[in-house]
Amino acid sequence: MKTILSVISILLIIFINGCSNNRNEVVVYTxxxxxxxxxxxxxxxxxxxxKVKALYDTEETKSTGVLNRIIAxxxxxxxxLFWSGDPVRAIVLKNKNIxxxxxxxxxEDINPVYRDPENYWTGFSARxxxxxxxxxxxxxxxxxxxxxxxxxxxxxxxxxxxxxxFGTTTFHIAALFTxxxxxxxxxxxxxxxxxxxxxxxxxxxxxxxxxxxEVFCGLTDTDDAFEAAKExxxxxxxxxxxxxxxxxxxxxxxxxxxxxxxxxxAKLLFDFLLSKKTEAKLAKLCAQMPLHKGVxxxxxxxxxxxxxxxxxxxxxxxxxxxxxxPFLKKWLNx
Amino acid sequence: MNNNIKFINFFNGxxxxxxxxxxxxxFIILPVxxxxxxxxxxxxxxxxxxxxxxxxxxxxLLNSSIVAFVVSLFATFIGSVxxxxxxxxxxxxxxxxxxxxxxxxxxxxxxxAVAWKDFFSVFFQNAKIIxxxxxxxxVQVFIYTPLAMxxxxxxxxxxxxxxxxxxxxxxxxxxxxxxxxxxxxxPAIFSSFVLIFIFTISGFSVPAFFGIRVFTTEIxxxxxxxxxxxxxxxxxxxxVAVCVFLLLTESKYISNASxxxxxxxxxxxxxxxxxxxxxxxxxxxxxxxxxxxFITLVVQSFSKGxxxxxxxFDLLESAVGNxxxxxxxxxxxxxxxxxxxxxxxxxxxxxxxxxxxxxxLIVFTxxxxxxxxxxxxxxxxxxxxxxxxxxxxxxxxxVGKFSFIxxxxxxxxxxxxxxxxxEAAQIEGxxxxxxxxxxLLPLILPGIFASFIIGFIFSxxxxxxxxMVYPPGKEIMPIKVFTIMANAPLALTSSMTxxxxxxxxxxxxxxxxxxxxxxxxxxxxxx
Numbered sequence: 001m002k003t004i005l006s007v008i009s010i011l012l013i014i015f016i017n018g019c020s021n022n023r024n025e026v027v028v029y030t031x032x033x034x035x036x037x038x039x040x041x042x043x044x045x046x047x048x049x050x051k052v053k054a055l056y057d058t059e060e061t062k063s064t065g066v067l068n069r070i071i072a073x074x075x076x077x078x079x080x081l082f083w084s085g086d087p088v089r090a091i092v093l094k095n096k097n098i099x100x101x102x103x104x105x106x107x108e109d110i111n112p113v114y115r116d117p118e119n120y121w122t123g124f125s126a127r128x129x130x131x132x133x134x135x136x137x138x139x140x141x142x143x144x145x146x147x148x149x150x151x152x153x154x155x156x157x158x159x160x161x162x163x164x165x166f167g168t169t170t171f172h173i174a175a176l177f178t179x180x181x182x183x184x185x186x187x188x189x190x191x192x193x194x195x196x197x198x199x200x201x202x203x204x205x206x207x208x209x210x211x212x213x214e215v216f217c218g219l220t221d222t223d224d225a226f227e228a229a230k231e232x233x234x235x236x237x238x239x240x241x242x243x244x245x246x247x248x249x250x251x252x253x254x255x256x257x258x259x260x261x262x263x264x265x266a267k268l269l270f271d272f273l274l275s276k277k278t279e280a281k282l283a284k285l286c287a288q289m290p291l292h293k294g295v296x297x298x299x300x301x302x303x304x305x306x307x308x309x310x311x312x313x314x315x316x317x318x319x320x321x322x323x324x325x326p327f328l329k330k331w332l333n334x
Numbered sequence: 335m336n337n338n339i340k341f342i343n344f345f346n347g348x349x350x351x352x353x354x355x356x357x358x359x360x361f362i363i364l365p366v367x368x369x370x371x372x373x374x375x376x377x378x379x380x381x382x383x384x385x386x387x388x389x390x391x392x393x394x395l396l397n398s399s400i401v402a403f404v405v406s407l408f409a410t411f412i413g414s415v416x417x418x419x420x421x422x423x424x425x426x427x428x429x430x431x432x433x434x435x436x437x438x439x440x441x442x443x444x445x446x447a448v449a450w451k452d453f454f455s456v457f458f459q460n461a462k463i464i465x466x467x468x469x470x471x472x473v474q475v476f477i478y479t480p481l482a483m484x485x486x487x488x489x490x491x492x493x494x495x496x497x498x499x500x501x502x503x504x505x506x507x508x509x510x511x512x513x514x515x516x517x518x519x520x521p522a523i524f525s526s527f528v529l530i531f532i533f534t535i536s537g538f539s540v541p542a543f544f545g546i547r548v549f550t551t552e553i554x555x556x557x558x559x560x561x562x563x564x565x566x567x568x569x570x571x572x573x574v575a576v577c578v579f580l581l582l583t584e585s586k587y588i589s590n591a592s593x594x595x596x597x598x599x600x601x602x603x604x605x606x607x608x609x610x611x612x613x614x615x616x617x618x619x620x621x622x623x624x625x626x627x628f629i630t631l632v633v634q635s636f637s638k639g640x641x642x643x644x645x646x647f648d649l650l651e652s653a654v655g656n657x658x659x660x661x662x663x664x665x666x667x668x669x670x671x672x673x674x675x676x677x678x679x680x681x682x683x684x685x686x687x688x689x690x691x692x693x694x695l696i697v698f699t700x701x702x703x704x705x706x707x708x709x710x711x712x713x714x715x716x717x718x719x720x721x722x723x724x725x726x727x728x729x730x731x732x733v734g735k736f737s738f739i740x741x742x743x744x745x746x747x748x749x750x751x752x753x754x755x756x757e758a759a760q761i762e763g764x765x766x767x768x769x770x771x772x773x774l775l776p777l778i779l780p781g782i783f784a785s786f787i788i789g790f791i792f793s794x795x796x797x798x799x800x801x802m803v804y805p806p807g808k809e810i811m812p813i814k815v816f817t818i819m820a821n822a823p824l825a826l827t828s829s830m831t832x833x834x835x836x837x838x839x840x841x842x843x844x845x846x847x848x849x850x851x852x853x854x855x856x857x858x859x860x861x
Contacts, residue, residue, distance in 0.1 A: 027806045034817040053807030056817035058797075065801050068557055068703075072710040078723065078806065092561065163545070165559040201545045208824075212455045214462065231823060325559060333547060 025051040026265035029066040030083040032252060036223070036286045037083065043281065044272045050265050055079070067092065070257065074098055077257045080266035083273060088171050090121035090253040091318035099255040102267060106274035110291045114251045116315070122270075123251030125279045125288035128307060129172050130237045130247065132210050132225045133217035144217065146241045147176070150192060157196035160206045160218035164328045167203065168221055172248050173328065174321035175312045179245055189331055199332065211235060221250065226287035226300075239307050246308040251291060252282075348766060354674040355690065362734040363693045365712030366700065372711070373567045383565040387572070391552070395572060398549035401467065401541075402534035405474040410527045412475070412619070413482020414519075418511075419616060421487035423608040431616055432487075433842075437624050439480040440838045442795050442812060444539035445831045447473050449627035451543070452634065452824070469544045474534050476623045481533075482526040489522030490515065507606060525742075532577050536701050538798065549573060550701055557703060570704040577699040578692070631835075634828035646829035649818060653809035654837060657794060660725060660810065661841075664732035665789035671733060672740025672785050677774075679741070680748045691741070698738035702798025705734060709803050727803045728810070732793040739792070740785035747781025748774070783849035787842060794838055811837070 030037045034056040041052045057066045067089045070079050074096070082099070084090050093099040094116065101119040114123030133143050137158075144150060150159050162169040177185040198215050200206040206218035207228045225237035239247040254273050256266050272278060279290035283297035289304050290297060297303075374380065416435065420428045438446060450473050455461040464472070493515060501510040538550040549569070556566035635643055675690050697705065709731060713722040721727055751774065759769045775782070797812045804810055811834055819827040 025807075029806070035822055051807070053805075055804070055806040056813075058801055058813070058816035058819075065558075068561070068563075068707070069710065069802060071561060072563070072707050072802075073714050076714045076716060076719075078714065096561075165555060170559070199545060201543060209461075212461065213459065214455070227823075329555070329559075 023262065024049070024265070025053055026080050026262045026269050027053045027055070027078055027260070028081045028083055028266075028269065029055045029070055029079040031057045031066055031089060032083055032085045033223075033286075036282065039285060040273070040278055040281055043277070044269055047272070048268060050268065052269070070098060071096060077260040079257050080260040080262045081269055082255050082257060084121075084253045084255075085127075086168050086171055086250045087121065087123065087253045087314045088318055088321060090116070090255050091315060093255055093257075094120040095318075098258060100258045102256050102270060104267075104271050104274050106271045109293060110274070113314075114291055121253045121255040122274060123253050124274050124291055125282040126249050126251040126291060126304065127168070127221045127223055127288055128239060128247045128249045128309075129168065129219060130222055130225045131217055131240050132207060132220050132228060132235060132237045134210050134213055134215075135234045135236050137213060138216045143236070143238060144240070145238065146244055147219070148188065148241075150197070150219075151188070151195050153195065155195060155216060157198065158216040159195075160198040160200045160209050160215045161192075162200050162203045162206050162220070164199075164332060165325065168248075168250055169203065169219065170321060170325070170328065171250065171317065172219065174317045174324060175248050175310055177324055178312055178317050178320045179310065186327070193331065193334075222302075223286040223288065239302075241310075242308045246310040248312070249289075249304065249307070249309040252288070350767070351674050351678070354670055355678075358671050358675075358690075358693070358733075358737070361730050362697055362737075365708040366697055366705065366734075368712050369567055369704075369708040370571060373564050373571075377564045379562075379564050380568075383562070383568050386565055387568065391569070391572075394547065394552055395549050395576065397547075398535055399576060401470060401548060402531045404471050405478065405534045406527045406530040408471070408475045409478040409530050410482045410486070410523060413479045413484075413526060414486040414523060415615070416479065416483040416619065417485070417487030417490055419608070419612050420483065422490045422515075422606055423612060424605040425608040425612060425616070431620065432483075434620065434624055435483060436480045437628070437835070437839075438476045439478070440791055440795070440842075441477075441627070441831070441835060442539070442797060442815075443473070443477055443537060444543055444797070444816070446477060446627055447540045447543040448827070449630045449831075450476075453626055453630045456630065456633070465544045465546075467546060470541050470546050470548075473540050473544075474537065476627075477540075478530040478533060479623065481530060485526040485529070486519060486522050489519040493518050511606075528580055531580060532699055535576065536573060536699055538701060538703070553701055554703065557707075563707060567704060567707070570700050573701065574696055574699050578695065581695060631828045631832050634825050635832050637825050642823070642825040642829040643832070646826055646833050650811060650814060650830060650833055653811045653814045656725075656809060657811040658837075658841060660728050660732065661790050661794040664729045664736075664793040665786045667729065667733045668737050668740045668789035668793070669744070669782055669785050671737040672742075672744045672789075673782070675737065675741035676745035676748055677770075679745055694738040694741055697734045698736070702735070702796075703802060705731065706799040706802025709734075709799070722803075723805055725805065725808065727805070728800060731799040731803055732789075732796055735796060735799060736789050736792045740789055743785045743788065744778060744781045747778035751777050779853055780849075783845075783853070787845050787849070790841065790845060791838065794841070795834075 028041065037056065038054065041054055044050070045052050055066055055069070066079075066082075067084075070077070070082060070093065073079065077098075082090070082093060090099070099120050101116075102122075103119045104122060107115060107119075107122045110123065114126070116122065131144055131147075142154065144152070144155070144159075149155075164170050164173050173185070173189070176188065180188065198209065198218075200209055200218065203220040203224050206220045207224040209215050210218050211228055211232055222237075225235075228235040229237065241247060252273075254270055256263065256270060260266060276290070276292050276295045279288070279292055279295045280297065282288040283290055283295065283301045287298075287301045289302060289307075291304070377383075419425060420432050420435075425431075441449075447469075450469065451461050451464055454464045463469070497514055497518070498510055501514045505513075536550060538554060541548045542551050542554065550573070553566045553569045553573070556562045556569065635646075671694075675694055679691055700708075709727060710722075712718075713727060713730075715722075721730070755773055755777075756769055759773055764772075795812055797816060800810060800813055801816070804813055815827070815830045815834060818830065
């Protein structure tokens with residue numbers, strides 16, 4: 001008995017002391033998929049010698065686990081920097097008074113549209129919302145070119161969107177509300193419902209359903225679309241509404257957390273993430289589109305110069321998002 | 335008042351027990367009470383949140399209860415049949431089946447849901463049928479049937495053979511099973527039903543994956559879409575209330591049941607003859623519940639040769655040691671907490687032991703994400719940084735989540751020991767700790783090992799709470815699988831799952847072998 005208890009006590013001490021107190025470190029929480037974010041963070045470690053302690057999110061928690069954790073840790077922040085896959089979460093932190101402004105020199109030539117006017121968050125490497133389709137099931141001429149084509153009867157029950165309460169889909173719908181106004185946007189959602197839209201659990205699930213032929217097409221993000229096209233040549237994708245309202249462009253965002261323990265290192269990582277080097281890496285890893293001019297990217301990565309973006313204000317869209325969420329929940333459950 | 339005095343006296347006399355109780359109370363119960371108290375007493379939004387608990391909320395809770403009821407019914411029924419065939423007949427290779435049938439319980443529910451959906455997509459080109467209530471029920475029945483099999487099977491083992499033999503003298507096998515065995519194992523059947531109900535109603539992964547709205551997905555939505563932690567905690571409280579109500583109703587059965595009891599000492603087992611129908615049933619169940627998802631994982635893992643398996647191994651290599659270490663340490667603590675709770679429950683008056691029992695149950699019942707938030711809100715302060723920023727928080731989470739199961743397993747092992755043994759030793763003047771060490775522990779060794787192994791399995795695969803509390807920069811196997819799988823090719827995800835599964839089975843085999851050696855030394859035969 002005594003031996004067992006002694007072993008347990010020793011193990012406990014080892015585990016408790018397992019946490020290092022090395023302060024040449026930075027703690028980053030990210031909602032960006034680990035397969036894409038980890039290589040970038042490793043580059044930072046190599047370049048600066050600063051140890052990066054990262055916390056990644058999971059598909060199971062719809063990539064909201066780390067954000068919830070930052071909110072729950074508000075009174076004693078552990079996280080120095082939050083790298084988000086979209087501006088929504090960054091704006092949530094700003095509104096909850098958890099982040100603080102930082103004006104990075106690397107943000108100077110980034111289009112102000114992709115930056116918070118008060119520098120609470122800054123955007124870099126962007127994705128866009130696209131329509132992914134299965135070439136075996138949908139002929140080229142029938143591929144929708146506008147998000148509004150999804151109400152066409154030809155696609156009844158044959159197209160998918162991810163759960164509109166989460167991630168980039170919720171932001172996409174909020175953007176439509178700001179552009180179209182409440183009445184038209186609600187009518188559009190009613191029409192989608194009438195056309196038997198399939199609700200997938202995530203953008204990754206939309207991709208999978210299209211690849212497996214369960215639906216003809218669906219809305220997802222460029223990184224999912226590129227992955228799918230790489231895995232299966234029968235998968236294609238289009239940027240929607242290039243002759244109309246444009247495609248929603250969603251930058252990654254970075255913000256610094258108030259009262260966090262390693263703020264100087266966090267600022268270095270902030271600058272690193274906004275650098276052209278990081279944008280080039282993300283373009284190579286997951287076809288994300290650089291926001292800086294003159295970044296070397298692989299041939300198949302589109303340039304933002306060639307895409308008509310949706311003209312929205314991210315702050316206004318985030319406010320709209322908060323407003324429409326109860327409606328979206330009802331829409332989803334009815 | 336009288337009970338409180340007894341409670342204090344008991345722990346006054348037994349310092350080690352008091353220390354364990356204090357550990358559990360301070361480290362695990364307090365954080366949970368803290369967030370409930372915060373929500374109910376100090377949260378300004380309580381009134382508005384209560385207003386949101388409308389008819390739809392309760393309908394959804396009812397809906398989830400119905401799903402949990404159906405899952406529990408099917409899983410308990412099939413598990414009882416399997417338990418009978420594997421523990422009560424003279425079937426060949428039943429030891430082999432007993433271990434293989436456990437596999438669905440060892441795989442993360444989320445991964446199993448993915449495998450089943452892929453199976454329908456790959457072989458039927460249609461996953462719609464499974465992305466429904468049918469899928470939620472089907473997958474969870476597969477997951478929890480092994481649990482019912484263990485509980486009911488072990489109850490069958492503990493039936494006194496003399497009763498069966500007497501019955502057989504006057505009637506046939508069918509009547510003996512229906513009129514003698516079934517009434518005797520009824521408490522175990524209820525126990526199995528209740529435990530599966532609790533697992534199902536508080537489970538999130540499977541319904542969320544299939545896009546089916548249940549109460550836990552609603553709680554998750556409040557957390558993750560609306561960031562309304564208070565409402566989510568309030569809703570969790572309702573969930574806990576349902577489970578507590580269920581357990582109160584069934585407490586008569588639980589308290590007397592050979593619930594999760596293991597081992598076969600002291601009984602002469604009466605084995606019934608098996609026939610081809612039995613073998614056919616076992617084979618069909620084996621093919622459906624184990625082989626099909628397993629084949630799906632293997633086919634996907636090797637779809638591009640061995641490259642994905644090698645890559646998966648590289649990715650997980652660094653996390654294997656950590657995960658095994660935490661799970662082993664947590665299992666040891668789970669056994670200690672479970673033992674103290676069980677000993678106290680079984681030797682003290684019912685009412686005075688209630689608090690410990692219900693505390694264990696509440697922590698077991700609350701959704702993982704809520705428990706995670708409770709731990710964060712309580713421990714994330716400067717004074718507790720040594721816990722929160724290190725590995726200790728993970729161990730605390732595991733111990734909190736799974737001590738309830740250990741207390742029940744060990745409790746039932748203790749129930750099988752005649753109290754006269756302890757009393758005789760007491761009269762001889764043998765000290766309390768000597769009696770525990772030299773009399774009780776050796777006699778309940780199978781229960782201790784079973785708790786350790788089950789604690790290890792659950793801790794090793796725990797995700798919901800770990801994702802909320804694991805320290806930045808540390809790697810743990812299930813977390814790594816889930817963080818990588820978000821955008822990894824299917825083949826890589828399946829390969830990682832296969833590796834996790836292999837490591838789990840390997841560790842169970844080692845623990846099982848160690849337990850066998852130990853128990854042989856103490857004169858047990860391990861079934």
